[in-house]
Amino acid sequence: MGEQIKFSALGPLTVTVDGASIPLGGARQRTILGLLLVVPGRVVQLDTLVDAVWNSNPPPTARTQVAICVGALRKIFKNAGVEGDVLLTEHPGYVLRTEGHWFDQAEFSELIRTAEAQAQQGSLEDAARSYAEALGLWRGPAFAGVSTQLIDDEAARLEELRLNACDDAAGVELELGRHQELIPTLAAMVRDHPLRERTRYHLMLAQYRSGRRADAMETYRDARTQFIEELGIEPGPDLQELHDAILRDDPSLATPAQPAAERRGTAPAVTVPSELPADVPAFTGRADELAALESLVTASEDAEDTAAAAAGTIGLITGAAGIGKSGLAMRWGYRAAQHFPDGQLFADLRGYDEHHEPATAQDILSRFLRSLGVSGEQIPADVEQRVAMYRSLLTDRRVLIVLDNARSHAQLRPLLPGGGRCCVLVTSREQLEELVTWPPQARVHLGRLSVDEAVSLLTAIVGERRIATARADAVRLAELCDRLPLALRIAGARLASKPHWTVRYLVKRLSDEHRRLDELSQGESQVRAGFALSYRYLPEQAARLLRLLGLLDAPDFTAWAAAALLDGDPMDGAIVVEELVDAQFLEVAGEDPTGQLRYRMHSLVRLYARERALEEEPEPERDGAALRYLRTVLTIAEAADRREDAGTGTGIHSDEARTAVDAGLLEELLAVPLVWYEAERLSLVAAVRQAVRTGQAAIAWDLTVCASIFFGIRNYTEDWRQCCEEALAAAEAAGDLRGQGAMHYGLGALELGRSQLDSATGHFERALRLYTDAGEDHGRAMTLRSLAQGDRLRGDVDLALGRFAEALPIFRQVGDRYCEAHTLSNIAETELDAGRPEAALPSALHAVQLEESRGEDTRNLAQALYRLGRVHGGLGRLQAAEEAFLRAVRIVKEKADMIGLAYTLLGLGETRLAQDDVELAEATLTDALEIAEEARSPMVAGRISMVLGDISWRKGQTEKAQSRMAAARERFQAVGASAWEQRAAKALSGFAAVHR
Known part of the structure; x- marks a missing residue:
């Protein structure tokens, strides 16, 4: 079976292989593993897993997602060196294989059975050791961090077994005469579980035997009060009999063992340590984090807080190198010191010290014990004995313990008090999942400072005068430092030490990416060195992924991008990405609308990662990884483009090779293609730019083609223009005629959408020449169709119909049904503009039929329905027109196509006006105008304004009618739509004539 696996559920759910903890992935994987751990070796039904993970409200893909999670867990075990299957598929679910592995629940049960047998045989010392070993397996509440009803029930059962074991162990310890040592533990248990009579019995007996007869009586009185108030009953006969026996000093209560004082030796003197390092100067911000701490x-002051009394209060500050973890710990430590009258202990665990080995528990405990008053000769040599003495000394004290720069939970475990009213504050770059903080809100993760906080920090270091007079430069400087406290302090110190430097001058120096890390890595505080220490401890694959991510221009990414860089599958990519998150090199940007977690890398980390890539990755590896990523983006974008158009691509594509993408991943990402486009918009633009920068012209223009439909629907004109222009320049440099044609076509479509007819025509004419020279008939037909649309808007009906007629047979020849339907619906609209609705009807109906035959509600179907509605309206078939428009409205709303929605509402409003429903028509058109203006589409806004002007005229609102019609004329004039401009001008003249 390879390495033995240790499954630990008596506390936070952890798994170790060969002594090393392995990551278990997200909450769903932890939940599934937890459920299998409830009954190891037995089958857990798939339906049980589904119900538990989704709380009896599973999505349709729940079974598949469970299978994916199980597959991910199997891969985690395999990557950790475990041979053979750990998780087996057995009908009707899965089973966790037990042979050869270690389970702390099973170990606990076996130790308890052993202890019980030893106690029955009179081997009390052996029984005490077995109980102690069993209880020592507990690291917190069972299955902490994983919660479903089945797991909660199992956790409650295990907790009851633990409490029974505690009581049994206490009975053995009392038999051995260790009553004084027991009192703190028993008192904490009573606070946690005030209605457990057996625990109170042991506490009363231990107090009596320790000479604390009054305390024993108080324990009984407290029990009686709680039992009567909460249960309405008196304490049980055992407690009552013990109470009576204490009152009469019954000899049977005497200890059966030798006095504990003979075994303990001399108690150490009590001292009050004060070890916190100096507070951080110019500390800025972190108000929310300080409040959480x-x-x-x-919690430590609240004597009724049973969880804190049992385990002590523990806080954790996590974050990247240089983010200010130690500074926050010191600032809070000094603020809170007054609440810990018994002192403050501090230790730097040196988890990330380049020049020293990590501090050992043996050394730190030795120093802590001396600080607490133990003389050198009294300090035990054995580390376990030191831990026991340390925890005993802290039992009744209120001490603040700050443990800085921890690397692992193993480093911390011996330094945590056993309970009582002490408080521990830990700082680490790791998430330390095994560490259970109490209260939960005391787990604080530090992000970057806000802009105002960053500028305030610079002001505190440099001075108000220099920063206040250069606020914009200071903001830019803060961003160049990633708003990272360490980098800001370095930059501020450089300015403070060089009064002749302006803030703008330092900004100029840091703006050079090749020098920025050098500028921020001078003196003792070095940003690069902080990154290097964390980088050194990364697993091999995580370090490689960090380097490759440094090559990307994308502002954020998901796990599939990481998988492409590593040339692995998405689950492998997700696992390695989470390792970088845990190491604070990446942060989670949130969940995108497709349900994918998005990750981002701050600019200074990106610069460091790029440095490592250039130094450690051979050039072929760098180029290959970047090309895999770009091809993967292209593959997904093309699939999204085809799905959005119901399986028919709308553009001319390159011959660039595609990267195979898992079909299941595509289904997950592209359930709603426009949603994926929206989530990846900035990364798509960055990918086009990176393709241009790296000489991949074909990918650049092909990606732009794939994203064009999205840019158009969502009106991202600036993104569209930037991609087209940059990809056009790359295609020109590469001599790629098809690429040049595609990008001129894209720029023409963009201008046509903005109703800039002259500019659109110029681009389309260049595209037509390029496609003709390249022998690209499909592209020629698409361009002819678009030129015809411009002709129609100018009022040149015959030229438009001629170009449509020339394009239509080419579309049929190449099998482009999308463009065929689109052309037919445009022919219908052109005929309608010419006043020939009967001639328009066959083309309009044919266009709708073609789109409906594709089986999906596409944007093209909405356009065909819009034009069919106009034709029906022209023929006086108003009910059929309204039905067509309403259907089109539903589709464009689902697509979030704002321009399409403006047009379809225009058609619906006109139809309602023709039905003499003036008020409803005006309301519909008012909504349409607002949408058109928001979408910045002057052509449709002008047409809507014209109809609204007519409505105002009908209602006798002369000035309003003139204002609306004048606005329409101005909009048509701005876009060069002369035919429509003339219509508006004619209407205005008519208004004026009547008004005179």
């Missing part, structure tokens, strides 16, 4: 004080 305040809960530690409240």
